[in-house]
Amino acid sequence: xxxxxxxxxxxxxxxxxxxxxxxxxxxxxxxxxxxxxxxxxxxxxxxxxxxxxxxxxxxxxxxxxxxxxxxxxxxxxxxxxxxxxxxxxxxxxxxxxxxxxxxxxxxxxxxxxxxxxxxxxxxxxxxxxxxxxxxxxxxxxxxxxxxxxxxxxxxxxxxxxxxxxxxxxxxxxxxxxxxxxxxxxxxxxxxxxxxxxxxxxxxxxxxxxxxxxxxxxxxxxxxxxxxxxxxxxxxxxxxxxxxxxxxxxxxxxxxxxxxxxxxxxxxxxxxxxxxxxxxxxxxxxxxxxxxxxxxxxxxxxxxxxxxxxxxxxxxxxxxxxx
Amino acid sequence: xxxxxxxxxxxxxxxxxxxxxxxxxxxxxxxxxxxxxxxxxxxxxxxxxxxxxxxxxxxxxxxxxxxxxxxxxxxxxxxxxxxxxxxxxxxxxxxxxxxxxxxxxxxxxxxxxxxxxxxxxxxxxxxxxxxxxxxxxxxxxxxxxxxxxxxxxxxxxxxxxxxxxxxxxxxxxxxxxxxxxxxxxxxxxxxxxxxxxxxxxxxxxxxxxxxxxxxxxxxxxxxxxxxxxxxxxxxxxxxxxxxxxxxxxxxxxxxxxxxxxxxxxxxxxxxxxxxxxxxxxxxxxxxxxxxxxxxxxxxxxxxxxxxxxxxxxxxxxxxxxxxxxxxxxxxxxxxxxxxxxxxxxxxxxxxxxxxxxxxxxxxxxxxxxxxxxxxxxxxxxxxxxxxxxxxxxxxxxxxxxxxxxxxxxxxxxxxxxxxxxxxxxxxxxxxxxxxxxxxxxxxxxxxxxxxxxxxxxxxxxxxxxxxxxxxxxxxxxxxxxxxxxxxxxxxxxxxxxxxxxxxxxxxxxxxxxxxxxxxxxxxxxxxx
Numbered sequence: 001x002x003x004x005x006x007x008x009x010x011x012x013x014x015x016x017x018x019x020x021x022x023x024x025x026x027x028x029x030x031x032x033x034x035x036x037x038x039x040x041x042x043x044x045x046x047x048x049x050x051x052x053x054x055x056x057x058x059x060x061x062x063x064x065x066x067x068x069x070x071x072x073x074x075x076x077x078x079x080x081x082x083x084x085x086x087x088x089x090x091x092x093x094x095x096x097x098x099x100x101x102x103x104x105x106x107x108x109x110x111x112x113x114x115x116x117x118x119x120x121x122x123x124x125x126x127x128x129x130x131x132x133x134x135x136x137x138x139x140x141x142x143x144x145x146x147x148x149x150x151x152x153x154x155x156x157x158x159x160x161x162x163x164x165x166x167x168x169x170x171x172x173x174x175x176x177x178x179x180x181x182x183x184x185x186x187x188x189x190x191x192x193x194x195x196x197x198x199x200x201x202x203x204x205x206x207x208x209x210x211x212x213x214x215x216x217x218x219x220x221x222x223x224x225x226x227x228x229x230x231x232x233x234x235x236x237x238x239x240x241x242x243x244x245x246x247x248x249x250x251x252x253x254x255x256x257x258x259x260x261x262x263x264x265x266x267x268x269x270x271x272x273x274x275x276x277x278x279x280x281x282x283x284x285x286x287x288x289x290x291x292x293x294x295x296x297x298x299x300x301x302x303x304x305x306x307x308x309x310x311x312x313x314x315x316x317x318x319x320x321x322x
Numbered sequence: 323x324x325x326x327x328x329x330x331x332x333x334x335x336x337x338x339x340x341x342x343x344x345x346x347x348x349x350x351x352x353x354x355x356x357x358x359x360x361x362x363x364x365x366x367x368x369x370x371x372x373x374x375x376x377x378x379x380x381x382x383x384x385x386x387x388x389x390x391x392x393x394x395x396x397x398x399x400x401x402x403x404x405x406x407x408x409x410x411x412x413x414x415x416x417x418x419x420x421x422x423x424x425x426x427x428x429x430x431x432x433x434x435x436x437x438x439x440x441x442x443x444x445x446x447x448x449x450x451x452x453x454x455x456x457x458x459x460x461x462x463x464x465x466x467x468x469x470x471x472x473x474x475x476x477x478x479x480x481x482x483x484x485x486x487x488x489x490x491x492x493x494x495x496x497x498x499x500x501x502x503x504x505x506x507x508x509x510x511x512x513x514x515x516x517x518x519x520x521x522x523x524x525x526x527x528x529x530x531x532x533x534x535x536x537x538x539x540x541x542x543x544x545x546x547x548x549x550x551x552x553x554x555x556x557x558x559x560x561x562x563x564x565x566x567x568x569x570x571x572x573x574x575x576x577x578x579x580x581x582x583x584x585x586x587x588x589x590x591x592x593x594x595x596x597x598x599x600x601x602x603x604x605x606x607x608x609x610x611x612x613x614x615x616x617x618x619x620x621x622x623x624x625x626x627x628x629x630x631x632x633x634x635x636x637x638x639x640x641x642x643x644x645x646x647x648x649x650x651x652x653x654x655x656x657x658x659x660x661x662x663x664x665x666x667x668x669x670x671x672x673x674x675x676x677x678x679x680x681x682x683x684x685x686x687x688x689x690x691x692x693x694x695x696x697x698x699x700x701x702x703x704x705x706x707x708x709x710x711x712x713x714x715x716x717x718x719x720x721x722x723x724x725x726x727x728x729x730x731x732x733x734x735x736x737x738x739x740x741x742x743x744x745x746x747x748x749x750x751x752x753x754x755x756x757x758x759x760x761x762x763x764x765x766x767x768x769x770x771x772x773x774x775x776x777x778x779x780x781x782x783x784x785x786x787x788x789x790x791x792x793x794x795x796x797x798x799x800x801x802x803x804x805x806x807x808x809x810x811x812x813x814x815x816x817x818x819x820x821x822x823x824x825x826x827x828x829x830x831x832x833x834x835x836x837x838x839x840x841x842x843x844x845x846x847x848x849x850x
Contacts (some may be wrong), residue, residue, distance in 0.1 A: 263723070
């Protein structure tokens with residue numbers, strides 16, 4: 001576990017040893033300075049360390065490049081796309097890839113490349129926004145419940161357990177069924193079903209942190225609960241949270257595409273990769289490119305995010321520090 | 323006319339059989355199971371209470387009506403009634419019934435049974451009048467509608483007294499929804515009858531796994547001779563291409579709903595044969611006139627002009643269809659060929675919309691069927707095409723869909739703004755299209771067939787008058803006039819008349835696609 005904003009004053013030795021609840025006070029706390037002082041240089045070093053490790057990891061760099069490129073594509077879609085992604089042309093239905101339509105056309109005569117380019121906006125937005133929602137809600141639930149412990153902790157965690165007992169996608173389908181199909185509702189559903197993951201990540205960090213001396217010190221200095229949670233506890237959970245969220249974006253993208261594939265997410269004519277897969281399904285035998293390219297797009301993006309996320313985990317893991 | 327026709331039919335049959343024997347063709351073989359793959363599951367197996375082809379396709383096998391259509395078209399032949407007579411004033415019909423016919427539950431078929439069924443359908447206060455009985459309303463104009471009374475003359479004679487002469491009366495009686503069900507079974511099952519169908523037909527009901535399959539078995543005591551097939555299974559496979567794939571792999575024997583794009587694929591397979599069902603339908607976009615802004619004729623006309631009909635037909639039917647300008651197919655008498663279709667003209671449509679007070683268009687919903695229908699093999703795609711056409715004149719339509727049963731319920735209840743739907747003719751009479759789809763009698767929630775909720779008094783008068791007289795020439799004139807008015811009012815955008823393709827394994831014999839979309843499997847056999 002990593003303390004980015006290390007108020008203990010040093011990053012090691014391994015602080016959270018499971019099974020060893022009461023540790024002796026770290027001897028290094030010698031300076032009586034108020035919390036928050038003299039931290040900047042150390043944080044930067046840590047980050048720089050992590051960054052260096054990340055850059056050494058080739059697959060992580062590859063993932064970063066893929067994601068970066070796709071973000072550029074999404075941002076500059078109108079400049080890049082050769083055609084209007086919504087323009088139908090019945091005279092050029094189901095054309096195989098050619099110079100005019102690099103990835104061919106679908107059965108409404110729409111240019112698949114343009115649709116994929118615009119679709120990257122939908123997929124990235126769905127992945128990032130739904131994860132942001134899940135992180136925000138999960139962190140709050142996890143932090144408060146754990147900090148106050150007891151009944152609240154029990155209540156929140158049992159609710160999280162109940163949510164985790166459902167297969168995620170099934171729960172998402174149920175939520176969308178209640179809210180009504182649509183991209184916003186699909187993102188909301190994906191956000192909701194991912195909450196328990198983040199709540200648990202935060203909980204496991206805080207459980208070990210809240211008994212630490214620097215928290216006691218903060219309390220002794222008269223910090224309020226809110227201050228302790230937001231200033232001292234949460235910043236120290238960031239490492240695992242960032243890793244989890246990055247990987248969560250990949251899952252969210254797949255889930256959004258799945259919901260759209262089932263007709264519950266993006267509604268026509270929105271170009272969305274999952275919906276495109278579904279739209280070309282009946283042409284699988286005559287025109288495999290209609291489904292193949294959106295499928296490849298999903299794979300590439302999700303793989304990119306995953307590689308990046310894995311690399312990030314390795315980079316932020318102090319045990320791998322050389 | 324009837325006796326002569328019977329004679330003619332029998333002679334034809336004899337000639338046909340003799341001819342086949344002379345050619346040395348293999349005699350039909352008995353036995354085997356035929357699995358039929360189709361788009362959607364049945365809604366109910368009580369034929370009087372459904373309107374969808376998938377239910378009637380099955381009930382057609384379990385029940386008989388008083389009359390039946392010939393194998394290839396909608397000319398009539400005797401079924402449970404052997405002969406019939408009309409009184410001079412056209413208001414009284416007397417039917418002689420077939421003797422020694424038993425329902426599948428063993429109870430006898432007789433005049434009482436016929437009366438029981440008709441009273442159940444037409445009398446709102448009948449204790450067994452459970453359901454909507456949409457087809458009764460559609461064809462006979464309400465409860466009790468034109469049928470004043472049904473009387474038992476003797477055990478095998480039944481008499482109908484009508485309010486007024488009804489020209490398509492016999493043709494109506496031959497329709498699958500008016501098949502005779504076992505009174506004992508209806509009394510026994512009550513509300514649940516739709517799950518326990520009991521008729522006199524060539525196949526008996528065995529079981530129904532909802533959403534999956536319906537299993538029927540041969541009725542060995544069928545009055546018209548035992549059917550060749552031992553078992554008949556209707557399987558639901560919603561995806562057109564998946565269904566074709568199953569057919570190719572051999573797990574099913576016959577399918578309806580081949581994607582027009584897939585016809586070439588099926589034709590190339592040497593194990594398969596492709597059938598074309600005679601074109602007898604219309605696919606349309608209904609605009610709910612009970613809802614704003616579709617109460618405004620200019621809005622409806624604008625929509626009609628905004629849709630690139632020719633493009634849709636070309637793109638989604640692979641040449642197996644023609645654009646529709648009337649709500650009935652051109653192969654049917656009474657079709658008004660002089661009607662000039664709304665030309666595709668987005669600019670003019672936009673102007674019209676502005677005149678109607680919507681210069682920037684409006685937002686609405688466009689409902690699309692969840693399943694492929696014979697008149698619309700890819701409703702979702704067609705909806706997307708229409709959505710794009712409408713967007714060009716500023717109408718933002720969100721595509722909405724429900725499962726098939728719910729879709730029909732909700733549209734019948736007028737919950738939609740615009741909805742795709744279609745109609746396959748049942749009885750070869752223009753009445754079955756125009757009166758059912760566009761008369762005010764059928765715009766009554768919650769069981770409307772007229773889901774445009776178009777209520778035009780003049781059209782109503784014309785259609786009722788056309789029902790009353792039997793002179794085909796005069797009726798043609800009335801129907802032509804009605805089509806003209808309907809065209810100008812544009813309650814629906816008539817999109818397409820399709821020629822639905824089917825496919826089957828080569829060993830399936832004796833299957834003749836019927837224009838009405840429900841064919842008897844009594845004469846189908848397997849050559850394997």
